[in-house]
Amino acid sequence: MDTIAIIGGGPAGLQAAVRLRELGFEATVFEEHEAIGLPENCGGLISRSGVKALGLDLGECLQNEIRGAKIFSPNGTMLKILCPKPVAYVIERKEFDQMLARKAKEKGVKIAPHSRLIDIHGQSLFFKSKERGELKKAEYVIGADGVNSAVRQLMGTSISGQNFIHTAQATCTGNFEKETVEVYLGNFAEGFFGWMVPVSNEKARIGLGCRLGKNPAENLQKFISQKYPDAKSYGTKSSLIPCGAPLTGTQLQKGNMMLLGDAAFQTKATTGGGIIFGMKAGNILAETIAEHLKHKKPLSQYEKNLAPLNKELRMHWKIRKYFDGMKNGEIDALIAKLKAKGIEEFLEKEGDMDNPSKFVGKLAGRPKFWFMARTLLDIARS
Ligand SMILES: Cc1cc2nc3c(=O)[nH]c(=O)nc-3n(C[C@H](O)[C@H](O)[C@H](O)COP(=O)(O)OP(=O)(O)OC[C@H]3O[C@@H](n4cnc5c(N)ncnc54)[C@H](O)[C@@H]3O)c2cc1C
Structure with missing residues (x-):
């Protein structure tokens, strides 16, 4: 029996697999496609601070x-x-995912291509593999299977x-x-x-x-x-x-199933960027499972451990909602006003594309931006 089955060989699933191996646990990544990183569809923009925090060496992926x-x-x-x-x-996103897969394999992670998860019953997982059905067993299932997550659906979560x-x-x-x-x-x-x-x-x-x-x-x-x-x-x-708030509660973790990355809405709603947050959450989930296996800590700790990440993701979601309600003329007026008040200089000094908490409070503290005070306070309270 595989102890931990990770469904999906994207950045979030691969990072969780690497971290689990570093912590001494077996993990198998099941990927529906023949090759990791395909089909490719991504802007490929990631923050320098995120790369540093994750200790990534981008090597030949850097464009x-x-x-x-x-x-x-x-x-x-x-x-x-x-x-x-x-x-x-x-x-270059395909190269990036394949680089993560090489790193995972070097650490001893098993990667099973052509393995499309179809169904889960307790510890039994049903896959479609090259037109054949396959049955595998796993004690824990990580749904890192992207935006249309099958694991999320099998957990009974439907998202509008x-x-x-x-x-x-x-x-x-x-x-x-x-x-x-x-x-x-x-x-x-x-x-x-x-x-x-x-x-x-x-x-x-x-x-x-x-x-x-x-x-x-x-x-x-x-x-x-x-x-x-x-x-x-x-x-x-x-x-x-x-593009929504990060999933929590039984939408995030139910029994032996846990969601990760795009499957869990760990994506910045302002920009749609999810690589860095998915990978950071992958580390957090791996560490949560390790604590569960070593010290019997409940898997529900996952949500608690995600708190700092989810705070930022909720801020992104609030910023997105603020813009969503605006008509063209209102956006024009807001951008013109922000420009006149010096937002460009402010963001050059204080901006952070991943972590709004680093600058929203400072923005609220500057009298010239108080015309947005109510919105800024609402975002800051996320
Ligand atoms: C057009 C576009 C541009 C983007 N630009 C950026 C950007 O510039 N920067 C950024 O950070 N993010 C960007 N993103 C978002 C980014 O691509 C995702 O946030 C990121 O890929 C999420 O990683 P993940 O590992 O959670 O999921 P994914 O990368 O989607 O990986 C999920 C994996 O699961 C596999 N899978 C799915 N279902 C099953 C199944 N049933 N069984 C087995 N395997 C399965 C898939 O084949 C896939 O390999 C963009 C997205 C789009 C669509």
Whole structure:
């Protein structure tokens, strides 16, 4: 019997597997696809602070370094945040996942490709493997199986469509500013935004997210031709991003089943970024299971141990909700006011793309931003 079955060989599941091995426990990663990292569909933008905190050596996955962002309101008003040093990296996602898988294998993690989880009954797990059914046994199941998690469904959790963003993203060639990502706000990307993540001066990933039912692929083509008229796009892919509060209680852990990463909504609702948070949560879950196996600590500790991470994720969710309620004109007015009050300089000094708690309190403490006091206090109380 496998002690711990990890469903899904993405960054969150692989990191949990590595950490479990470091703590002395057996873990098998079951991945539905033949190869780790495929199909690839990601902007590949991760924070420098997150990379440092996780002790990652990006090696050949590193494609670009980012010093800031340009944020455009619907009428074109721009906030430009440019830091003196890189604050984020652009990675080649397939290589990144495969690098994590190599590290996991070196530590002794077993990876079972072609293993699609279909059902769970107690400690019995049913997989579909190359058109054949397979039965495996495991004492604990980690559902790190992404946004459409089968484990989440088998735990009986159903999530309404309002908590998902439908995205389309293409690879583009053209002329891009290598050091800044670009973000376009407005009702053309209702509930989310349009983005450009530069891989180099000649290549970028351009994408757009919106609520379900709004046809992001069609909107993306319009977005690219309007904002990047000289760009040539290819390889458009569509996918969902979880966009809601992180799961808690029996939605997070039920009996021997636990959710992790996108499956658990451990994704920043402001940007859709989930690599760093999923991996950090992977470490926390591995340590929780180790404490359970060594010292009989309850698995419900997982939620308690996630508290600092979930505080940040809830802040991201509140910031997202604040923008969601706004019409184009209101976003224009807000961006113009923030620019006039010096938000660019403030974010260059104090901004943190992962941890809003590091700057929301400071923002609330500056009288010139008190016009947003109620919102800032609400976010800070997450
Ligand atoms: C267009 C787009 C752009 C993005 N850009 C960024 C970005 O720039 N930065 C960032 O941090 N995040 C980004 N994200 C989000 C990021 O991709 C996810 O947050 C991250 O991949 C979550 O990791 P995970 O390990 O939880 O899940 P995943 O990476 O989704 O891995 C889940 C794995 O489980 C497997 N699986 C699924 N079901 C089963 C099953 N039943 N049985 C077995 N295996 C199964 C899948 O094949 C997959 O390999 C983006 C997402 C999208 C869609």
